Amino acid sequence: MxxxxxxxxxxxxxxxxxxxxxxxxxxxxxxxxxxxxxxxxxxxxxxxxxxxxxxxxxxxxxxxxxxxGHSNPVVRARVSEQLGILNTHTRYLTDGVVSYAERLIDRFGGAVEQAVFVCSGSEAVDLALRMARHVTRRRGIIATSHAYHGTTDAAAAISPSLGPNNEVPADIALVAAPDLGASDPQTEEREFAARVDHAIADLRARGVEPAALIIDSIMSSDGLHGTVPVLGAAAQVIRRHGGLYIADEVQPGFGRTGDWWGFERHELAPDLVVIGKPMGNGVPIAAVLGRASVFDSFGGDVRYFNTFGGNPVSIAAADAVLDEIDDRxxxxxxxxxxxxxxxxxxxxxxxxxxxxxxxxxxxxxxxxxxxxxxxxxxxxxxxxxxxxxxxxxxxxxxxxxxxxxxxxxxxxxxxxxxxxxxxxxxxxxxxxxxxxxxxxxxxx
Amino acid sequence: MxxxxxxxxxxxxxxxxxxxxxxxxxxxxxxxxxxxxxxxxxxxxxxxxxxxxxxxxxxxxxxxxxxxGHSNPVVRARVSEQLGILNTHTRYLTDGVVSYAERLIDRFGGAVEQAVFVCSGSEAVDLALRMARHVTRRRGIIATSHAYHGTTDAAAAISPSLGPNNEVPADIALVAAPDLGASDPQTEEREFAARVDHAIADLRARGVEPAALIIDSIMSSDGLHGTVPVLGAAAQVIRRHGGLYIADEVQPGFGRTGDWWGFERHELAPDLVVIGKPMGNGVPIAAVLGRASVFDSFGGDVRYFNTFGGNPVSIAAADAVLDEIDDRxxxxxxxxxxxxxxxxxxxxxxxxxxxxxxxxxxxxxxxxxxxxxxxxxxxxxxxxxxxxxxxxxxxxxxxxxxxxxxxxxxxxxxxxxxxxxxxxxxxxxxxxxxxxxxxxxxxx
Structure with missing residues (x-):
């Protein structure tokens, strides 16, 4: 480092x-x-x-x-208020988590329908991978060659930027990242899609079927921040082969790029979206969002419960963040x-x-x-x-x-x-x- | 369910x-x-x-x-105060996380020397498994047959209580839980140790070496809550075979059993301890603790960073919880x-x-x-x-x-x-x- x-x-x-x-x-x-x-x-x-x-x-x-902003007074007031009212889990009915989920999903313009709340971007990536693997009944994941997606065992496995001692297992295929600042976006998009296609063939040569392609929409750790739309064709490739497209919005999300979400610049509809870091201005909260069909398939089979996920205090922080982004x-x-x-x-x-x-x-x-x-x-x-x-x-x-x-x-x-x-x-x-x-x- | x-x-x-x-x-x-x-x-x-x-x-x-207690006023005041002062990550020097780590480690009477802070019990279990596997250069984990340890991919793999659709992979071996209420603790302890010994042989028959035995010290989801000391011999077995003993204190920890930690009733010194749930009274925080030698071996090779882990606001909540447990x-x-x-x-x-x-x-x-x-x-x-x-x-x-x-x-x-x-x-x-x-x- x-x-x-x-x-x-x-x-x-x-x-x-x-x-x-x-x-x-x-x-x-x-x-x-x-x-x-x-x-x-x-x-x-x-x-x-x-x-x-x-x-x-x-x-x-x-x-x-x-x-x-550091020590944001609106976040502070809302969290402080909520700490004096109620902080419990989602196995009881509470209002805040439902209202916030509705408000958040609204920001995606129809791209996602449902949310699961967790505590960190790593937990969100980990859950998105679990969902993709369960829904497709496949194991293979494709990520970029210097990606960072998190620190749980499953998220670290697709984070080669963690260094040489961070093992990348055989069910992961890495592709060179596209240049989001390319002067010829069409060519860049075609070439990236071709690399994803090759990665799928590589996985299959190892006996692994592709479950998902996961991309940080702004290529934070691949050093290739940019704005041109080059991810759409790759999303089509993974879908054509029966896998899901996961948009990692932990870094670009919540307005940082000038859009609400980094994937908006690219012509694609993600199957799953993960968000985190700025979501609660530092109060731990993150989420996986996606189409109801994906959630139904996973949630119908697998019991998932996150003790702190969607707790009213973290939700109050996240709601205040949306207020502040809007109001200011x-x-x-x-x-x-x-x-x-x-x-x-x-x-x-x-x-x-x-x-x-x-x-x-x-x-x-x-x-x-x-x-x-x-x-x-x-x-x-x-x-x-x-x-x-x-x-x-x-x-x-x-x-x-x-x-x-x-x-x-x-x-x-x-x-x-x-x-x-x-x-x-x-x-x-x-x-x-x-x-x-x-x-x-x-x-x- | x-x-x-x-x-x-x-x-x-x-x-x-x-x-x-x-x-x-x-x-x-x-x-x-x-x-x-x-x-x-x-x-x-x-x-x-x-x-x-x-x-x-x-x-x-x-x-x-x-x-x-719900809406605890001391936790509320401390969190609210901290939100107006500073909330950042551990790549800057800050006082609170160091003071709290010292205070927490003190509660273990020498059994642990260092701490890593994360956001949830699942993240803590996931990291403990990563550490154990990295330090031993082995993959096998032994858990009880109706255990619950968390919901990340790696934690769910050792949580058979999540039901039949929750796959338990080939590098996991399950053992029937001991009866912590047994009337003849010596026999129970010997028999449980023998089951762990068999599980190690089973793993080896599959070509997997044992990295760790992980036990919830009060067997929450195995339905076998109890008090008699029966875990010591099993801890010796896993150590003799070169694996680590991980004490999952997410449920029994922080005074619930009348002791500070559930493992205290058993004659064993855990290599790693995971704590969570009550730690911040609902503000997300959890931790892995252990001997410095284990942390050195992992941390020297692998870069680990948890964005929200050890943030001053979660630490303030956790510190207030210790105050309240002590003062009341x-x-x-x-x-x-x-x-x-x-x-x-x-x-x-x-x-x-x-x-x-x-x-x-x-x-x-x-x-x-x-x-x-x-x-x-x-x-x-x-x-x-x-x-x-x-x-x-x-x-x-x-x-x-x-x-x-x-x-x-x-x-x-x-x-x-x-x-x-x-x-x-x-x-x-x-x-x-x-x-x-x-x-x-x-x-x-």
């Missing part, structure tokens, strides 16, 4: 941070990583800002969970501020030969760093850490870790743009190109 | 409940089940009571998630009120030939219904629904669905005992034994 702290990097931490880190390593241990060569210790958040113990503000241009026009904000940010990034790229591409959609933007066609991961790391010292939060991503990932809360406004652009310009200037080293992949 | 609503049961619902149910079935669909022949519609909860829309109170003698003496309460409740149940059993056994630990108690040695599931269903109409909530469980499950929030006091005992006596009288029919299994 490129953007991570290592004790061996020689950075001197403030005494209180060093002490906290010692305690943390003792009780949380090896599975936990920290961002940055010099980790940041946050004690407070508000809107697009996080604050350290000394009261310094950090502009958050990275976190996609607090979509309606945050989907439009993602489109308009995203366009301005993209223009600013393009200006930087015009001045800097080491920036090979600016791409993305809405407020999910990427700058790729290359020198003479060679990915420059070390420069990406240097830029990310330089910006951290200037108190602006972004990260790096992509198969070669050379893609700067800019993905702020959706309350990020035009007024925040100059600080981000200035910090980025300074960081690029302080870490010039010309010494490309690619690293190992990063996810989040 | 025995204790569930079916449209075909002919029960007439109140107009507003019928309307809500119609809407619910449209958007939530087939995977969702409701408790009771006449589902209950709750709008409010407080302490050990839930309230319907007409203001009627229901005594909750079933729900183990709201362990410190709820672990002792489970022991003392549990003993009184058990005595009351034993009195009922003395009057009723159809009650074949009273067992359990603390405030997790069970009444088994049999007629001449034949499980009587229909009587269990009748009792559960009769009590629902008397506004007292319990459920039924066990492989033959003939075990009444009584498992109230830990704030259940002596003052609530008479209403529970009276309702149970009346329900048993109204549904006499003599017509045994066993059904299909239930879980939660």
């Amino acid at each position: 490129t953007n991570s702290y290592s004790r061996s990097n020689g950075v001197q931490l403030a005494a209180q941070d060093a002490a906290l880190l010692d305690r943390r390593e003792r009780v949380l241990g090896a599975p936990y990583r920290l961002f940055y060569q010099r980790p940041v210790h946050f004690v407070r958040g508000e809107g697009v800002f996080l604050y350290d113990a000394d009261g310094n503000d950090y502009l958050d241009a990275y976190n996609n969970v607090p979509v309606v 026009g945050l989907r439009d904000n993602a489109a308009t501020v995203g366009a301005d940010l993209r223009a600013a990034l393009s200006s930087l790229a015009a001045e800097d030969d080491g920036i090979s591409s600016v791409r993305g959609a809405g407020l999910f933007l990427a700058l790729e760093l290359q020198d003479d066609g060679v990915p420059n991961a070390s420069r990406a790391t240097a830029v990310v850490n330089h910006m951290r010292d200037a108190r602006v939060l972004i990260s790096a991503s992509g198969p070669a870790e050379n893609v700067l990932k800019i993905r702020p809360p959706l309350v990020f406004g035009s007024e925040h743009l100059p600080r981000l652009a200035d910090a980025l310009r300074a960081a690029l200037a302080a870490s010039p190109g010309g010494d490309p080293v690619s690293g190992s992949p990063v996810t989040s | 025995t204790n569930s609503y079916s449209r075909s049961n002919g029960v007439q619902l109140a107009a507003q409940d019928a309307a809500l149910l119609d809407r619910r079935e449209r958007v939530l669909g087939a995977p969702y089940r409701l408790f009771y022949q006449r589902p209950v519609h709750f709008v409010r909860g407080e302490g050990v009571f839930l309230y319907d829309a007409d203001g009627n109170d229901y005594l909750d003698a079933y729900n183990n998630v709201p362990v410190v 003496g709820l672990r002792d309460n489970a022991a003392t009120v549990g003993a009184d409740l058990r005595a009351a149940l034993s009195s009922l059993a003395a009057e009723d030939d159809g009650i074949s056994s009273v067992r359990g630990a603390g405030l997790f108690l069970a009444l088994e219904l049999q007629d001449d040695g034949v499980p009587n599931a229909s009587r269990a269903t009748a009792v559960v629904n009769h009590m629902r109409d008397a506004r007292v909530l319990i459920s039924a469980s066990g492989p033959a669905e003939n075990v009444l499950k009584i498992r109230p929030p830990l704030v259940f006091g002596s003052e609530h005992l008479p209403r529970l005992a009276d309702a149970l006596r009346a329900a048993l009288a109204a549904s006499p034994g003599g017509d045994p029919v066993s059904g299909s299994p239930v879980t939660s």
